[in-house]
Amino acid sequence: MFFKAKWDPRGRHCYVTGGSSGLGLALAVLLTRKGAHVSIVARNEERLQKALEALEVVRQTPGQVLKHYSFAVDSEAGAAAAIEAASEAHGGRSPDAFFFCAGKSTPGFFVEQDEASMRKGMDETFWAQAPSALAASKRMVSRHEKGKLVFVSSVLGYFSIVGYSPYSPGKFAIRGLAEALQSELILYDIDVHIAFPGTIFSPGLEQENRVKPKVTLKIEEADDGATPETVAEGVFKGVRNGDFHITYDFIGNVFRASTAGSTPRNSYLTDMFYSVVGYLALPIWRRGVDSTVREHRPEHRKYLSSLAFFKDVTSSSAK
Template identity: 55%
Template structure:
């Protein structure tokens, strides 16, 4: 009797510890949060949420018109007159530009390094691999990997030099754990981001810098609407089972994960399954719940994958006709 009871108590305590109930939650009030991709979608929703919680918020994106509109939204939810809410137009797919953007933002804060670097910038352009041009593959890595990697590189250097004990937060995708037809130019970059986050989580412990990563499924954002234009129909068909979430829901899930101190952050059932079955040796968020998700995933995800493969193979004739209509190959 004693041994099972002791084991049960141990499991509960471990579960509570990994849930973060015995850890101090991160509070963004009076902290400087630097958000890339902050003009629309998840980035804007997160900027609004953090502004409501009293943070100084700097958003960076390319389009000045969208940035100006986003800044107006932040001003509507300003909590105090002293909050600094700023917007900056930069491209972040080159190392110098990523460094310049960060330095410009820091200059507005008297040279102070941001307390949190939150990287929401990125884009996806789904297509068939055989129809891609070499430039499409390069652009895919720029938009899925380098746009965040260069910012993380600049931020880590600055944080270490200024002895800033802050946070670096990546935004990946469930496509960081698995991929499907149509995402050959996007998933490789998201897989690479996950590897970078794993490496930096280990290395930056030397400086008490936290590294975290968010893995959302479909986000109903302006970027999602753009990706639908040329997305292969077979990809759309597979994604019909993904309910999707609004940017505000994702921003809340991301914030909660950051506040708890989770390394791998997910906020809906599908994400929990892929995270728990594909986490490798990454830390548990909750050893009890993650074990349950992992068990469900081990049983359910192979069934899901077989159904996806069956759907794709059943599309072979239609796809050949599509390629013929595009002049990709001859009827012979």
């Protein structure tokens, strides 16, 4: 266990969904720098073209195969078609590593949601990654190929707070899928990893903050966040080391170790330390979060009143 070889992407085909921006693009650039053949997949052709230009800038050898593909991967058919197209440039062989970075967040209060918006939240999180995992697994197993599946959840896949009811359920679901596949895909010698990044400074975050409740922004004031490049380095390091749950900073490690259950550990010694920190500090932190939410009650009532959300139950009862 002490001398296990680290995973090296050099010369391997890495497939990245959500590869036109944010974490997906940062990972694609990093993998290209490491000498991998990289295929990026997203919907927007214009952004994909610009992303491919960024990969070309960091190309390491003339023989590297760098491609972009415009597909919607939120269905099994679309995901399978994208993987098939990317495989053609490699003699039909499936990618060696799949990085599922597609997804977005649209925060809001639960009482403002409806069935359509809650389903959309799952579409933007769980269903942005699950079809690709399904198509990739079927293709590799049917062809007796080995490889890696790398999911991207969120630190909000370990816990959640006010404002994230449309988002965090899908991130919890991605963890559930990864937990099941980590066990099942041992049958086929396919590795599974799942990353839990915190706040990532990206165009997606800017859009998210425009609709994010004030109380959520208040709770997150102390969140330093990280650049896509920093997160990509953390994700890559975890995959390279063979970690199942991947966290890259102190807070992430505390939440990971505190909610691991029977999940394979990265390090029993360090996880014991993080678990003790979590046991002592997380209840105090959560009490502070809940206190902030209670203090927000008056402002929140005014907000809902401005939307004419409340019903006049007194007059209804009188009738």
